[in-house]
Amino acid sequence: MPATLSAIYRYPLKSGQGQPLQSAVVTASGLAYDREWMIATPEGQYLTARTHPQLLQLKAEPSEDGVSLQAPGMPPIFAPHSALQQIHTANVWDDHFAARSGASEVNQWLSAYLEQSVILMWVGPESHRRIRRRPDVPINFSDGYPLLIIGEGSLAELNHRAGMNFEMLRFRPNLVIAGTEPFVEDSWQIIQIGDIRIELLKPCERCIITTLDPQTQEKLPKGEPLRTLAKFRRAGDGVIFGQNAMAHTFGQLHLGMPIKIIKSSSAG
Structure with a gap:
């Protein structure tokens, strides 16, 4: 076979x-739209299901204009790229790189779902993150x-x-x-x-x-x-x-x- x-x-x-x-x-x-968004602390530190398993039930539907989010017990919400214009340092496994944030309504929505203060980050065009062993290869989150x-x-x-x-x-x-x-x-x-x-x-x-x-x-x-x-x-x-x-x-x-x-x- x-x-x-x-x-x-x-x-x-x-x-x-x-x-x-x-x-x-x-x-x-990687695949188009794969891990282009992440939830982070207000300081830009990434969150994952290792510590926040409820993230596994967050559904994200990407488009050219942004991302739609759905979560249990929450009304759906859309995060347009136009609302993610603040350059913000992201931290993923001690990789520090430029990304975008700024969608305050979406941040409030996510904070209510996770019951702590968080922000939505988009990898954006400014990111310079690369594979550590292959510095010519870009990666998202x-x-x-x-x-x-x-x-x-x-x-x-x-x-x-x-x-x-x-x-x-x-x-x-x-x-x-x-x-x-x-x-x-x-x-x-x-x-x-x-x-x-x-x-x-x-x-x-x-x-x-x-x-x-x-x-x-x-x-x-x-x-x-x-x-x-x-x-x-x-x-x-x-x-x-x-x-x-x-x-x-x-x-x-x-x-x-x-x-x-x-x-x-x-x-x-």
Whole structure:
């Protein structure tokens, strides 16, 4: 069975709901609109579902003009780019870079939902954030890389070992690959999907967000799936699942496109 692109997900708001897509545009900083917005303290320090699990129920719908937000128990609200004109220093994993803020009505809405003072930040055109190990590659508000790739076979193997049925969205990938053996993506170095060439850079270390149900925020018992991953996917002090990646060429992806392996470690 040939390897194919079986799912595409984007996360317009950092730690917010994932959106399954039929197609997506790939840019230098990842999928278009992926993690272009985030919620932060008034000082610009990022917030995630690690400490604020209710973020997982925030739905963000991006457009050329801004982003629409929906949350349980809240009326929907729109944050236009025109209201996000203040240059504001953002802090994501000790990367300090220019972004935008300023939508006071939206900030009040978010603060009411999270029950603390927060602001909405947009990556904007001023951002100079780059991958630390690849200073020529831009990224938005993701933890460290533009893309995350996971094989369906890898999830199936994890589910088998754990005796559970973890859903893919729990791991927040951008691109999901069908028709491969478990963890074969660990060996991939360069792949091509249509005209888009993608370099796989390093394994993704997983955190406690994976223990939270993406729909209900409920935490799995015994620290799953991290507990099972620790038995066979340990790396240093953490566990790994999925591969961080970046694109060298850009364009549009569609579900069902074949995956061509250009270079892998097994091939030298």
